[in-house]
Amino acid sequence: MASWNEFHLARPEMAEEGHRLLYEFGVGLAFLGTVRPDGGPRVHPICPILATTGLYAFLIPSPKRNDLLRDDRYTLHSFPADNNEDAFSVTGTAVPRDTEAARGPLLRQFLEERPDLDPARAGLERYLLFEFDLDGCLLTQTTGHGDPGPVHTVWHAHAEED
Numbered sequence: 001m002a003s004w005n006e007f008h009l010a011r012p013e014m015a016e017e018g019h020r021l022l023y024e025f026g027v028g029l030a031f032l033g034t035v036r037p038d039g040g041p042r043v044h045p046i047c048p049i050l051a052t053t054g055l056y057a058f059l060i061p062s063p064k065r066n067d068l069l070r071d072d073r074y075t076l077h078s079f080p081a082d083n084n085e086d087a088f089s090v091t092g093t094a095v096p097r098d099t100e101a102a103r104g105p106l107l108r109q110f111l112e113e114r115p116d117l118d119p120a121r122a123g124l125e126r127y128l129l130f131e132f133d134l135d136g137c138l139l140t141q142t143t144g145h146g147d148p149g150p151v152h153t154v155w156h157a158h159a160e161e162d
Contacts, residue, residue: 001092001093001133001134001135001157002133002134002135002157003054003055003131003133003134004050004054004055004132004134005052005053005054006134006157007134007137007155007157010155011137011155014137014139014153014155017086017088017139017141018078018088018090018137018139019050021078021081021086021087021088021139022048022050022078022088023050024078024079024081025079026113027047027113027114028047028048028049028050028057028113029045029046029047029048029078029079030045030046030047030048030076030077030078030079031043031044031045031046031076031077031078031079032044032045032046032057032064032074032075032076033074033075033076033077034063034064034067034068034071034073034074035067035071035073036063036067037067037070042063042064042067044062044063044064045079046059046064046076047110048076048132049106049109049110049113051105051106051109053102053105054131054132055076055090055131055132055134056097056102056106056129056130056131056132057129057130057132058106058107058110058124058127058128058129058130059127059128059130060123060126060127061126061128065128068094068096068130069096072093072094072095073091073092073093073094074091074092074093074094074132075089075090075091076089076090076091076132077089083144083145084142084143084144084145084147085140085142085144085145085146085147085150086140086141086142087138087139087140088137088138088139088140089137089138090132090134090136090137091134091135091136091137092132092133092134092135092136092157093132093133093135094130094131094132094133095130095131095133096128096129096130097129097130097131098128098129102129102131103129106129107124134157135156135157135158136154136155136156136157137154137155138152138153138154139152139153139154140152140153141153
C-alpha cells in the first residue's frame with residue numbers, strides 16, 4: 001500500500017491527471033465501491049478530498065461507511081466527463097483517521113471547496129474521516145466519446161516496493 005503522496009512522488013503526471021479528473025466539477029466527486037456484508041459490491045457517490053497529506057473523505061453514517069469499518073477494501077472511480085471517456089480509478093484500503101489533528105485541516109479544506117455549504121446545518125460532526133491508501137491506479141485517456149484506442153496507464157504500489 002502507498003499513500004496518495006507516495007503515488008504522486010512515483011508518478012506525478014498520472015497523479016495530476018487523477019486529481020484533475022476527481023476535481024473536474026470543482027469539488028472532489030467520485031463513485032466509491034465497497035464490499036457489502038454478503039460479499040457483493042456496493043457503489044455510492046462521495047466527495048473525496050485530495051490534500052497535501054493524502055486522499056481522504058468524510059463519510060456520513062451509511063451502509064458504505066459501515067462496509068469500510070467492517071471490510072476496508074475499496075475502489076474509487078471518477079465521475080464521467082462530459083466531452084470524453086477519460087477516467088481515473090484507485091483501489092486499496094480505507095483507514096479511519098478521525099483525530100482532531102487530521103480532521104481540522106481537512107474539514108477547513110472541505111468547507112473552502114464548498115463556500116455555499118452551511119456548516120451549522122450540514123451535521124458535519126456525524127461525519128467520519130477516512131484516509132484511502134492506494135494499492136493501484138488506472139488512468140484512461142481518450143480523444144473523445146467512442147475513441148477506438150483509449151490509452152490505459154496502470155500503477156501498482158507493490159511494483160514500487162520491488
